[in-house]
Amino acid sequence: MGVMTAIRERRSVRKYTEQPVEKEKLDLVLEAARLSPSASNRQDWKFIVIQDKEMIAKMVGACNNQGFVGQAPVILVACATNPGGIMSCGQPRDSVDLSIATAYMILAAHDLGLGTCWLGSFNEAKVKELLKIPAGIRVVAITPLGYAATKPRPTNRKDIEDITCYEQYS
Numbered sequence: 001m002g003v004m005t006a007i008r009e010r011r012s013v014r015k016y017t018e019q020p021v022e023k024e025k026l027d028l029v030l031e032a033a034r035l036s037p038s039a040s041n042r043q044d045w046k047f048i049v050i051q052d053k054e055m056i057a058k059m060v061g062a063c064n065n066q067g068f069v070g071q072a073p074v075i076l077v078a079c080a081t082n083p084g085g086i087m088s089c090g091q092p093r094d095s096v097d098l099s100i101a102t103a104y105m106i107l108a109a110h111d112l113g114l115g116t117c118w119l120g121s122f123n124e125a126k127v128k129e130l131l132k133i134p135a136g137i138r139v140v141a142i143t144p145l146g147y148a149a150t151k152p153r154p155t156n157r158k159d160i161e162d163i164t165c166y167e168q169y170s
């Protein structure tokens with residue numbers, strides 16, 4: 001599958017089957033994160049793979065009771081290991097880096113026939129407690145990973161004319 005096809009087709013999956021994720025596929029999704037770009041190539045990140053059913057069930061509460069999180073056979077947790085850095089453009093390095101890595105993972109997952117759903121709605125303190133994440137580490141993004149139980153509906157996007165301009169802001 002080409003990159004543009006993956007971008008066009010990917011949808012957030014909020015219903016998962018119990019089918020396990022093959023180790024080779026999981027490894028490829030993680031490889032997509034490993035190869036993603038980061039500011040100054042610092043790669044200040046750690047990706048936690050949760051496969052334990054009991055822990056997955058506990059993660060539902062930490063993800064503000066989003067029940068579908070508990071259906072997936074895998075949950076990926078993207079952590080910034082050296083948070084707090086601000087780039088000269090004023091943007092935080094950690095959330096930008098981890099967001100790129102998560103975007104790469106969700107596209108790679110789609111290419112492999114797997115579903116994901118980026119989660120920004122979670123209680124970071126609860127996630128850190130559950131997963132024994134040290135105090136200095138930030139959790140930037142979480143996604144379930146698994147096979148979609150239903151095909152998600154297409155979602156709308158703004159028209160290209162509404163979100164682009166040329167030469168100067170207008």
Ligand SMILES: Cc1cc2nc3c(=O)[nH]c(=O)nc-3n(C[C@H](O)[C@H](O)[C@H](O)COP(=O)(O)O)c2cc1C
Binds near residue numbers: 117118122
């Ligand atoms: C930063 C971010 C946070 C999100 N948080 C959640 C979330 O907590 N729960 C959820 O169900 N979807 C979440 N989403 C998914 C969006 O709702 C979804 O991407 C958007 O509606 C477009 O739909 P699509 O992904 O199917 O194209 C999040 C997406 C992003 C990028």
